[in-house]
Amino acid sequence: MSDHMLPPANGRRLRVLAAMSGGVDSAVAAARAVEAGHDVVGVHLALSAKPATLREGARGCCTIEDSRDARRAADVIGIPFYVWDMAERFREDVMDDFVAEYKAGRTPNPCLRCNEKIKFAALLDKALGLGFDAVCTGHYARIVEHPDGSRELHRSVDMGKDQSYVLGVLDSDQLAHAMFPLGGDTKGDVRLEAERRDLAVAKKPDSHDICFIADGDTQGFLAKHLGTERGDIVDASGTKLGEHDGAYAYTIGQRKGLRIGHPAADGKPRYVLDISPVNNTVTVGPVEALDVDRLVGIRPRWCGPAPAGVVDCTAQVRAHGEETAAVAEVVDGQVRVRLAEPIRGIARGQAVVLYAGTRVIGSATIDATA
Incomplete structure (x- = not known):
């Protein structure tokens, strides 16, 4: 088994579409894909119908400034660059879903939905239709490839930046066309590399919060849409x-x-x-009433074959939360998880991501807790 980074095991030159957000991670990921000998094209996704001109500090993303930063990085790297308008698809699959979930009393994670529906569905489908072999992103996660060509999704070596949780929605077909060049590095390493490559985004702050709520006022955003x-x-x-x-x-x-x-x-x-x-x-x-040691997940997504029988694993229920020892079983299409220790304050609509060591087994949307 080999740690699959770049290039692919068979050494074939790939046509790679690099998703460039305008940040340091995606810029370095694109540069590494080029350095590995692949034929790379950069693309920035315009996800807002009315993008702001500037980011508000480290909040939000996908602004006009971000698009320009991505273009400048592509120029330095020496690759063609395009902006693709996916605002309508993003609104339908991510923003409308976000509002509908809150209206239903659930707490969604829009980053998972964006990875599932936009970056590795809409974008990947378009890329494959245009003859590309893979989509490259700046996510901190690793793909491990076996000699038979099958792939596994694993945690990043930098646990502080690990993003495997929000990638737990990817299935085998999507992983077959995914490229995550940064999974073996720390954030500090990536910023230093960006400086060495003369990328102006080397010191650009990371984006936080929900990208389409740049001011961080989730309650105000929901009030505007739900009254x-x-x-x-x-x-x-x-x-x-x-x-x-x-x-x-x-x-x-x-x-x-x-x-x-x-x-x-x-x-x-x-x-x-x-x-x-x-x-x-x-x-x-009272606070003790928030303790949960059992949960049921619906709409499972498996990063490989679905688990059979009762599986010992660890479970993570928040993007930056800790993992907890658990046992899981798929029953009638639902994922039933029993936690070794209670977790406090799990909300319906959140995702539970299951791991075997560093390997991502898959994920499901939490529908019930006990």
Whole structure:
């Protein structure tokens, strides 16, 4: 088994489409693909119908400035560069999905959806249609290739930057055409390399938060799309404690901003335990009620063959969360996971990603917890 980076095991020169966001990671990834001898074309995805001119610090991405940074990097690397308009597809598959999930009382991860629906579906499909062999991105993850040509998705060596969680939605066919040149390096190494390559983005800050909510005001974004709908804040017994202007503004595990009129009998803080869109209520209670040791995932995506029987693994439920020992089993198309230790504050709509060591087994959307 070999750690698949660049070039492919058979040494064939590939036609590679490098997705260039305008950041340092994708620029260095594209440069490495060229250095490995591949025929590389850079493309920047225009994901907003009305992109801002400038990024707000490290918030957001996909601005006009980012497009220009990507073009300048492509010029330095010496590859052709194009901007592809995918704003409508992004709105339908990522933004509309994001709003619909919150409306349904769930907490989605738009980065997973973007990787699944945009970068490794819409973009990859277009790339293959144009005769490209692979899509190259600056994600921190590794692809390991076996002698028989089968591939596995693994964690990055830089655990602080590891992005295998948001790539856990990729299936075998998508992994067969994916290229992640940065998985064997640290972020510091990549920035130093960018400086050596005279890439102006070497010191550009990483983007954070949700790219289409550049100001970081998720509640304001949702209010604009969903409006206000007054409802009750209740305890586990159904006793009304306060009111809210929209259940979508709350997340499981939230403590601050609950607008509760009087303290709990024991004087301890209360947390959001449940969000019900059916009766527009938010249920709050003690922190220990947030502990979850069982969950059910729907719409599984496997980075290889689906697991058979009961599988010992580790589970990760947040992009930057820790992994927990678990056992998982696929039953009637659902993934049932039992955690060795409780995890606090898991919300429906989040993804659970399963690992065998550093290998990603697959992922599922959390539909129920206990």
